[in-house]
Amino acid sequence: MKKDNKKVIYWLLTGCILIFIMVVVGGITRLTHSGLSISNYKLISGTIPPMNAVEWQEAFDLYKQYPEYQKLNNQFTLEDFKDIYFWEWLHRVIGRFIGLVFLIPFLYFLITKQLSKSTLKKAIVLLCLGSFQGFLGWYMVKSGLVDNPDVSHYRLAAHLTTAFITFAYTFWVALDLMFPDKKAINNAFRNLIRWGLFIVIVQIIYGAFVAGLDAGFMHNHWPMMSEGKFMHETVYTEQTPTYKNFIEGKSGVQFVHRILAFVVVGFILAIYYKSKKLALTNYQSKGLNLLVVILGFQFLLGVFTILLQVPVWLGVAHQVGAFFLLSAMTFTLHRFSK
Numbered sequence: 001m002k003k004d005n006k007k008v009i010y011w012l013l014t015g016c017i018l019i020f021i022m023v024v025v026g027g028i029t030r031l032t033h034s035g036l037s038i039s040n041y042k043l044i045s046g047t048i049p050p051m052n053a054v055e056w057q058e059a060f061d062l063y064k065q066y067p068e069y070q071k072l073n074n075q076f077t078l079e080d081f082k083d084i085y086f087w088e089w090l091h092r093v094i095g096r097f098i099g100l101v102f103l104i105p106f107l108y109f110l111i112t113k114q115l116s117k118s119t120l121k122k123a124i125v126l127l128c129l130g131s132f133q134g135f136l137g138w139y140m141v142k143s144g145l146v147d148n149p150d151v152s153h154y155r156l157a158a159h160l161t162t163a164f165i166t167f168a169y170t171f172w173v174a175l176d177l178m179f180p181d182k183k184a185i186n187n188a189f190r191n192l193i194r195w196g197l198f199i200v201i202v203q204i205i206y207g208a209f210v211a212g213l214d215a216g217f218m219h220n221h222w223p224m225m226s227e228g229k230f231m232h233e234t235v236y237t238e239q240t241p242t243y244k245n246f247i248e249g250k251s252g253v254q255f256v257h258r259i260l261a262f263v264v265v266g267f268i269l270a271i272y273y274k275s276k277k278l279a280l281t282n283y284q285s286k287g288l289n290l291l292v293v294i295l296g297f298q299f300l301l302g303v304f305t306i307l308l309q310v311p312v313w314l315g316v317a318h319q320v321g322a323f324f325l326l327s328a329m330t331f332t333l334h335r336f337s338k
Helices: 006-031 053-063 068-072 076-113 119-144 154-179 189-211 242-246 250-275 282-307 314-334
Strands: none
Touching: 006 053, 006 076, 006 119, 006 154, 006 314, 053 076, 068 119, 076 119, 119 154, 154 314, 242 250, 250 282, 282 314
């Protein structure tokens, strides 16, 4: 039996699509402030939402015991609660479904010996990443159930970044199977793209910081942070010691996210123009062109997200743009690495 056949590739790409859907729903969950609506974790029974009036009231009464209701949403009716409950429930159900989609086919391919030794090792890494991502989701929610009615932005960033990395690695493994032939590579140019990918990931982390701190709802001007000021004074005065402004201060975190946007643009454009001196394959050229196009859209989405004070649809679109940018970076790096 041929190992690493098309079925394995389709399995991996299906996982990529599901992770994408998970990220979209996760973004909506965050922007609608729905993430703390379910305060307990039940792996099996938690897949079934409340089915009658009694169960809904029990779920609502449980929500009332935690800080988000007591400090922020004590005016909520049962109907208000149902709205935020839906997004968090859907987010968790999709997470469980992704786990099954990865695990069951993996066991089938393992039993029928359709995985090469190399792909088997990579698949085990994927399963570990998926399990760790589930743990981080629980760990993140837990941080918002104690005193502060909001999750830790550090834990949110870890949860979101791990989702992006899990996707990128899944996509990479699929690309390994889709393009099995190796070729000579330009190490210097490959390393340049690696640095570009690293900077994109750092920018994604800071995007999560902005989301976790609700920092996008302030300084809604561009390119200045406020009228006539490229750097608002609160960037370096909000927190003490000073360095905390850039990892915990709303103004400081937003400022870093703004600056990194220009760094990402500069770095990817440098990659694109340097590639013109190389003899490119068809897929290398397509990857670079797609990368620049997505970069332009993502930059514009970021600008309008700030100017319009983060409407839900635009905030989700900006997160989706980051997802596609990471996808294009991963594809381009793969084509210059293998």
